[in-house]
Amino acid sequence: MKNNNLKLAIQKNGRLTEDAVNFLRSSGLQFENYKQKLFSSCRNFPLEIVYVRDDDIPDYVESGAVDLGIVGQNILNESNKDVKNIINLNFGICSLSIAIPKNSNLTLVKQLRNARIFTSYPNSTKEYFKKKNVPVYIMAVSGSVEITPALGIADAIVDLVATGQTLALNNLKVFKKIYDSQAILITGKQNSLSMEKKILMQELIKRFKKLIA
Numbered sequence: 742m743k744n745n746n747l748k749l750a751i752q753k754n755g756r757l758t759e760d761a762v763n764f765l766r767s768s769g770l771q772f773e774n775y776k777q778k779l780f781s782s783c784r785n786f787p788l789e790i791v792y793v794r795d796d797d798i799p800d801y802v803e804s805g806a807v808d809l810g811i812v813g814q815n816i817l818n819e820s821n822k823d824v825k826n827i828i829n830l831n832f833g834i835c836s837l838s839i840a841i842p843k844n845s846n847l848t849l850v851k852q853l854r855n856a857r858i859f860t861s862y863p864n865s866t867k868e869y870f871k872k873k874n875v876p877v878y879i880m881a882v883s884g885s886v887e888i889t890p891a892l893g894i895a896d897a898i899v900d901l902v903a904t905g906q907t908l909a910l911n912n913l914k915v916f917k918k919i920y921d922s923q924a925i926l927i928t929g930k931q932n933s934l935s936m937e938k939k940i941l942m943q944e945l946i947k948r949f950k951k952l953i954a
Contacts, residue, residue, distance in 0.1 A: 753792035833924035860899035
C-alpha cells in the first residue's frame with residue numbers, strides 16, 4: 742500500500758459486501774477482483790480498499806489504521822467507538838428488531854419482563870430495555886439466534902431484519918423495532934491527516950454524494 746493514498750475499509754464477506762463493492766464501482770472507482778485479495782488499489786483514484794470483518798471496521802477507523810470505513814449503522818451503534826457518520830449510503834437497509842414466536846400473544850414490551858433474550862447485539866438490546874425500564878436476561882451469541890426460541894432457551898430474540906423471510910422460516914415474527922439501520926461512511930479524528938489526504942477525502946465524499954443524489 743502507498744502511505745499517501747486514502748485507505749477505506751469495507752466488509753470482506755457478508756451482508757454489505759456485494760452492495761458496497763457495487764456502490765464503489767458505480768461511483769467510478771476501478772479496482773481488481775476483491776474476492777481474491779485482502780486489499781485492492783484503485784487504478785483511477787489514490788485509494789486503497791481494505792477488506793476486513795465488519796465488526797473490526799470501527800476499530801480500524803478509530804485507531805487511524807484506515808481513513809474511512811463503510812459499515813452498517815448497527816455495527817457503529819454496538820461498538821461505541823469514537824468515530825462519526827459522514828453520510829448515509831442508502832443501501833443495506835434493515836432494522837434491529839425484537840422477534841417472538843408466531844404463536845405468541847404478546848402485545849406490549851413490558852410483557853417481556855424477565856424474559857430470556859438472545860442476540861448478537863447485546864449493547865443495543867441492553868440500552869433499549871433499560872430505556873423501557875423492563876428487566877430482561879440478555880444472552881449474547883455470535884450468530885443463528887433465530888434457532889434459540891425453537892430450542893426452548895429464548896423467549897425472544899433481537900436481530901437485524903430486512904425482508905423478514907428468515908424469521909418466517911423459523912416461525913418467528915417482528916414484535917417491536919428498536920432502530921433502523923443502513924450502510925454509512927464513517928471516519929475518525931482527522932487531526933493527523935495531511936492536507937493532501939483531507940482534499941482527497943472531500944473529493945471521494947463528493948463522488949459518493951453525487952451517486953446517492
